[in-house]
Amino acid sequence: MSITTEVWDVDEYAAAVRRALVGLGPEQIEDLTDDLEADLADALADERHNAHGRSLLEQFGPPQEYAAELRSAAGLAPVVVEPRHRTMRDWLGAPFVAMRAGGDRALATLRGQSFWPPVESFLVALRPFWWIARAWTGYQAAMYFAGATTLRWLPRGVLMWVLLGTAVVLSVQWGRGVWFRSGALAWIARAANVFAVVALLPVVVSLQGQTQSWESAYNSSGYGPVQTEVVYQDTPMDGVVVDGMQVSNLFAYDAEGNPLTDVQIFDDRGRPVRTTFDNGSGEWFFPETQEPWSFVSRADEDGRQRWNVYPLKGAPTSEFTFADDGTHALTGTSVPSIPPRPFAKAPALDAPADSSVAADSVVPTTAPTP
């Protein structure tokens, strides 16, 4: 017989025994074989001790026979289903029985696959996590039905922790098979288990949704991580910038260093150079003024508003009012004036060649052409 040549380890042998118990419910199989691996391992260890060194197969025979022995000793000879009067309970229970039978068949099919035993033992090892998860789900459901408006991932307050702790103890004790083994309680526990399976996903999803809305509220309230807004501009900002700072006004001086007024500035393509684009509504601060200023435009001979005539004239913003049409205009008595100049007179050009100013600056040798 080829099977005797195979070397079986404890897990394989136990899995084969479970496969051979097909026809029993998973709980019955679990009941019969929950300690099987440990018992087999103990038996093997004793065997080695006795120096016989027989393999599991030699010691116990084919797994099918082992299973048959286990089954008959447990009084689980092939069960004959006797037709009996259908009660209300049967009617109500029929869908569950059918579901369960379907589950049993699926499990039996899986247990027939060679890949399944390691997967199953892995899943069995994960059961404690499920015990905790279903306790937590039950706690959340209890909170929900108790009328809690917002669910939280973890309880707040001693009472809530006690509630969750109780749920965990109940769940784990049942999972370990210590409590709720008698009929009615076992049914309640099973129903709770099914409920937890169904409710886990909705609970997690709704908590997730809440958490996200909290996070966005938290972030927008400024307590969240600071988010630097990076703006990429394809075109440079309009206006005049000196040393990274936007310029509000320009002051022109002639060759002798005397201040000029009403200087029109254009760029190399004839476009007016503007420093402000607020059309008089903005407020600008200068180094030596206490209150902000606003600027006014000049009208050219064609009646166009010109903002490239420097220095821009203006007045403290308090002297402006908003006209009925929404424009920012000076009150009747105020007259626009030139804001304080940075200096009354600039250094003159065409200084003597030995002056310190000329030493490090390029001095045009010819007068600029008009």
Add this chain to the structure above:
Amino acid sequence: MDTTQLLKGVLDLAVLAVVSDEDGYGYDVVRRLRSAGIEEVGDASVYGTLRRLYSSGALTSYVVPSDEGPHRKYYGINAQGRAMLDAQSKEWQEFAGTMGRLLGTEAVR
């Protein structure tokens, strides 16, 4: 004579007797049966018997966590099991006595 056939009838009694001494887990019960001289008992028979006695309410069961090995399910006897043990051991004594007398008259010693 095949003692396994004999054993089938009294395995419940033997297991109850072992467990009534001291609580034990599956293989522990097997070991104690063997050391008591019941060599031919099959492991699976003992496990199945323990399970059946538990289902019928003659034994209690509890899981003992273990640090090094797997958790073990221990079985202990309860009042119902003790009553069963008493009744069956009385039956056995009577039966063994009957058999002894029967064999004593016929066997040549």
